[in-house]
Amino acid sequence: MLTEPRKTVRHFLVALAVMLIVGLPSTLLAQEAQPPDPVLEDKLELGKRVYFKRCVWCHGVEGGGDGPSADRLFTRPRNFIQGTFKIRWTDSGELPLDRNLIDTVKNGLPGSAMPPWGEVLSNEEIVSVIQFVKTLVQDRDFADEDEEVYVQDFGKNPWGTTGPYHLGVPQEDIDAGKEVFLQNKCFECHGGEGRGDGNPTMKDDWGFPIFAADWQQCWNFRGSRRNHYDPFNVVRTISTGLNGTPMPNFKDKITIEDRWKLAAFVNALCPRKKIDKLTNKPVPDFLIQSRFTEGPVSTDLSDPMWQAPDDDPGIKSRPDGYTGKEDQKWHYVAMAGQITRGDRNFKPKVDNLWVMSNWSEEEQAVYYLVEFHNRFLSIDPAYPDGVAMQWPGQLEDLFGAEKPYFIYGDSKKPVDVWKANFMVKNYNDTNAPEPNGYDLDVSVQEQVGRGFDAITEKETAGGVQVVNSKYHQGRVKIMFKRSLKTENPDKTDVQIPVQTFVPVSFLQWSGWDKEHDEHMAISTWYYTILVPPDPASMLYMPPILGVAFFGFQMWLVWMTKRTRRMAAEGKVK
Amino acid sequence: MNNVVKGIILYVVGWAAFHYGLFPQMQPKEFSWVANRYVYFLLFVAYCIGFNLVLKLKPPIALNGLAVWLMGLYFYKAVLYPPIPWTLLITYMMLWTIGTFLYISQDPVTFAEFRKPIVKTVIGDYKIARIITFIALPVLVMGATYKSLQPRFEEPVELRTVHPAPPATTKVHGKSYTLEGLQNPFRTDEQDNYVDGGPGGSALPIEGKFPFLDADKHEYMKAVTEGGTIFFENCHYCHGDQLNGLGMFSHVFNPTPANFIDPGTIAMLRESFLFWRVSKGGPGLPNESTPWSSAMPPWEEHLKTEEIWKVILFEYWYTGWHPRTFDEESSSGGGE
Numbered sequence: 001m002l003t004e005p006r007k008t009v010r011h012f013l014v015a016l017a018v019m020l021i022v023g024l025p026s027t028l029l030a031q032e033a034q035p036p037d038p039v040l041e042d043k044l045e046l047g048k049r050v051y052f053k054r055c056v057w058c059h060g061v062e063g064g065g066d067g068p069s070a071d072r073l074f075t076r077p078r079n080f081i082q083g084t085f086k087i088r089w090t091d092s093g094e095l096p097l098d099r100n101l102i103d104t105v106k107n108g109l110p111g112s113a114m115p116p117w118g119e120v121l122s123n124e125e126i127v128s129v130i131q132f133v134k135t136l137v138q139d140r141d142f143a144d145e146d147e148e149v150y151v152q153d154f155g156k157n158p159w160g161t162t163g164p165y166h167l168g169v170p171q172e173d174i175d176a177g178k179e180v181f182l183q184n185k186c187f188e189c190h191g192g193e194g195r196g197d198g199n200p201t202m203k204d205d206w207g208f209p210i211f212a213a214d215w216q217q218c219w220n221f222r223g224s225r226r227n228h229y230d231p232f233n234v235v236r237t238i239s240t241g242l243n244g245t246p247m248p249n250f251k252d253k254i255t256i257e258d259r260w261k262l263a264a265f266v267n268a269l270c271p272r273k274k275i276d277k278l279t280n281k282p283v284p285d286f287l288i289q290s291r292f293t294e295g296p297v298s299t300d301l302s303d304p305m306w307q308a309p310d311d312d313p314g315i316k317s318r319p320d321g322y323t324g325k326e327d328q329k330w331h332y333v334a335m336a337g338q339i340t341r342g343d344r345n346f347k348p349k350v351d352n353l354w355v356m357s358n359w360s361e362e363e364q365a366v367y368y369l370v371e372f373h374n375r376f377l378s379i380d381p382a383y384p385d386g387v388a389m390q391w392p393g394q395l396e397d398l399f400g401a402e403k404p405y406f407i408y409g410d411s412k413k414p415v416d417v418w419k420a421n422f423m424v425k426n427y428n429d430t431n432a433p434e435p436n437g438y439d440l441d442v443s444v445q446e447q448v449g450r451g452f453d454a455i456t457e458k459e460t461a462g463g464v465q466v467v468n469s470k471y472h473q474g475r476v477k478i479m480f481k482r483s484l485k486t487e488n489p490d491k492t493d494v495q496i497p498v499q500t501f502v503p504v505s506f507l508q509w510s511g512w513d514k515e516h517d518e519h520m521a522i523s524t525w526y527y528t529i530l531v532p533p534d535p536a537s538m539l540y541m542p543p544i545l546g547v548a549f550f551g552f553q554m555w556l557v558w559m560t561k562r563t564r565r566m567a568a569e570g571k572v573k
Numbered sequence: 574m575n576n577v578v579k580g581i582i583l584y585v586v587g588w589a590a591f592h593y594g595l596f597p598q599m600q601p602k603e604f605s606w607v608a609n610r611y612v613y614f615l616l617f618v619a620y621c622i623g624f625n626l627v628l629k630l631k632p633p634i635a636l637n638g639l640a641v642w643l644m645g646l647y648f649y650k651a652v653l654y655p656p657i658p659w660t661l662l663i664t665y666m667m668l669w670t671i672g673t674f675l676y677i678s679q680d681p682v683t684f685a686e687f688r689k690p691i692v693k694t695v696i697g698d699y700k701i702a703r704i705i706t707f708i709a710l711p712v713l714v715m716g717a718t719y720k721s722l723q724p725r726f727e728e729p730v731e732l733r734t735v736h737p738a739p740p741a742t743t744k745v746h747g748k749s750y751t752l753e754g755l756q757n758p759f760r761t762d763e764q765d766n767y768v769d770g771g772p773g774g775s776a777l778p779i780e781g782k783f784p785f786l787d788a789d790k791h792e793y794m795k796a797v798t799e800g801g802t803i804f805f806e807n808c809h810y811c812h813g814d815q816l817n818g819l820g821m822f823s824h825v826f827n828p829t830p831a832n833f834i835d836p837g838t839i840a841m842l843r844e845s846f847l848f849w850r851v852s853k854g855g856p857g858l859p860n861e862s863t864p865w866s867s868a869m870p871p872w873e874e875h876l877k878t879e880e881i882w883k884v885i886l887f888e889y890w891y892t893g894w895h896p897r898t899f900d901e902e903s904s905s906g907g908g909e
Contacts, residue, residue: 052786115813278819406866
């Protein structure tokens with residue numbers, strides 16, 4: 001006879017054995033090869049109809065990625081013929097699962113022209129169109145017996161962080177992720193700080209140039225499935241590689257635990273900003289606030305007055321030991337190719353700028369620090385890099401919301417352009433990451449625009465200076481300075497008043513891509529304002545009003561008591 | 574007192590259950606007479622009245638007044654659709670506050686009942702409440718004064734006319750066109766017979782009429798194909814691969830690019846209006862439409878006249894809309 005506890009133990013052991021026998025093969029099988037999802041023939045007709053209405057324009061009649069739009073897109077549309085699909089759960093080089101393709105169609109590929117189709121097409125249409133896409137693959141066959149796919153197990157998010165911002169990963173895991181980053185030499189392509197500035201010579205499987213991802217702009221991660229800060233996306237990419245690109249898989253080189261830590265490191269680099277779900281981009285800061293300083297403004301980039309994290313302070317609070325101004329921030333300025341007039345630029349390499357500003361009462365001058373990511377800068381002096389601020393030349397003559405035309409003004413309303421042209425000193429685009437950054441050779445050009453084809457040098461310059469500049473691990477930093485008022489003999493310099501909304505816009509040229517003149521990147525009109533100092537009344541008015549209100553309360557008490565007393569005495573009802 | 578606590582709990586829990594549980598269910602994408610936000614609000618009101626009656630809570634008038642006032646705020650802020658600007662919200666809430674006050678002071682008994690806790694606080698019968706309010710209120714006044722004196726700046730709001738009145742004539746590539754009566758020369762398949770319902774209800778081309786595939790068999794599809802080709806070489810950066818105004822550059826520009834799927838754009842415009850807008854672009858707009866910030870190119874600089882017409886044809890084909898035509902009932906309204 002067995003005693004009760006022993007019985008329990010035996011039952012337990014039997015249960016365990018059964019679980020092992022039943023469970024082990026199935027867990028093993030999950031890692032086993034399986035045939036790819038076959039083409040569902042009955043869906044093909046609908047799929048073909050969807051394809052020839054929606055997809056053919058970019059992916060082409062035969063799926064060769066050669067539709068009408070292809071030549072004017074950087075990151076060309078995918079060529080389906082070889083069966084190479086980027087975003088998968090299967091091993092590197094293998095065909096994708098149907099659900100991977102469905103997710104790609106539904107959510108689109110941020111940072112490219114592929115939009116999310118989930119709101120436009122029905123589920124059935126999406127399932128059908130990917131069946132048709134599978135038939136466009138010529139070099140491989142989803143029904144081939146030799147084709148096998150291994151579906152990877154990515155494990156679970158070890159920190160249990162949640163969207164949209166996935167904050168709260170412990171710093172030691174992020175630091176451990178950085179170690180993995182260094183050991184595996186990710187910087188060779190992605191650059192020393194992950195801005196994708198490592199290797200300018202890469203090509204995709206079809207011989208077209210391709211760049212490594214900029215981790216500090218994670219809203220452009222292709223497989224982010226509109227969940228831009230989720231470390232899972234990074235784990236999947238590290239584990240499966242990106243077929244057709246130089247991105248290999250690290251499934252066997254890095255353990256799954258370390259892959260999650262590496263993903264946490266990659267994600268920690270990306271500024272937390274509010275992302276617009278419709279466009280997959282951060283929401284621009286349309287008002288650039290210039291902070292007041294009584295004395296002179298420092299030109300030292302490490303000075304506290306130029307400190308602010310990239311993150312939105314409403315999302316990620318200032319880090320411990322933050323010494324900068326409490327209200328200082330980086331303003332996000334969205335950029336696009338100038339595709340409106342003249343020589344159009346369909347493939348801009350810079351799609352945003354970060355702008356910060358201070359102004360000094362003593363110097364009567366305003367400073368704008370303009371920074372942006374550019375993977376490679378020009379090594380050809382014929383095509384220097386450039387960035388410019390564009391202002392209404394005659395602000396005082398504008399009425400209401402009126403502004404000059406946003407591309408170099410118009411014949412009636414000129415623009416004042418402050419342009420910094422620069423070459424990097426001792427730089428080659430193939431250099432290894434340089435932690436100290438590079439100095440720039442900057443020359444300032446002041447121009448008057450009366451139309452994109454009527455740009456002239458100013459006869460009398462307004463004294464714009466670039467007082468500091470740097471190129472650091474893929475990030476360009478240019479600090480402009482100008483006095484608020486100028487001599488202005490030709491009425492072409494903007495005169496910047498305090499506490500007034502002044503239109504401003506930005507232009508940028510990538511010399512590496514031979515951008516010049518109106519072949520550039522451009523922003524729309526933003527506003528900037530020189531924020532006045534806090535008024536002295538902020539110090540004395542609140543106590544005065546507080547005391548006055550307290551007095552009013554006392555009067556209310558006295559009145560109420562008097563009324564009740566009079567009621568009690570029968571003088572009033 | 575116990576009833577008051579019970580009532581407050583039922584209000585809060587009920588609101589949370591209704592707002593987070595039922596409200597999302599009651600907002601289907603398609604219109605419905607039953608499942609819509611206003612029916613939802615009526616249900617919520619019925620719940621609030623219901624539990625008070627069923628449980629015989631007999632709440633004090635102060636709680637009733639508060640509930641009525643908050644219900645109005647909830648309606649104007651969250652239920653009413655489309656959302657109203659805050660200036661209008663303040664106006665509505667002022668009226669609602671007056672209404673609530675009328676309800677409270679409907680007769681001297683309820684008014685006295687409403688006043689009672691306030692008077693007791695003021696004269697000191699509720700000692701702790703008096704200390705708290707008499708200290709907290711001046712502190713709040715101080716804080717509000719400080720905040721209102723701090724200089725704060727928001728991006729100025731600028732209004733613009735999206736579809737301005739078109740001119741009578743326009744000159745494109747040296748040729749003058751009268752917009753009134755101007756037709757798309759490629760609209761050979763006049764009456765929408767290229768559209769069927771298709772699964773999922775979207776407008777798909779009927780069997781045998783596809784861009785590229787049927788371009789050599791149908792003159793109409795040939796023009797659509799060529800128009801689409803031009804669109805996807807030039808226009809999709811802003812107006813989007815789906816023609817919904819969400820192209821890869823769309824977020825950069827302000828005003829944002831037009832959404833052709835929306836019934837308020839090409840669906841209610843004439844093709845001649847589009848011809849003028851496409852040819853002359855942003856710089857061709859009148860001042861009320863902020864020509865200085867529109868990124869729309871004057872396409873006559875980049876495209877031939879016939880290419881412009883083909884792109885317009887494609888936009889109608891893709892979206893399934895039919896242009897506003899020159900028949901009698903619609904010809905009076907100009908191009909707005």
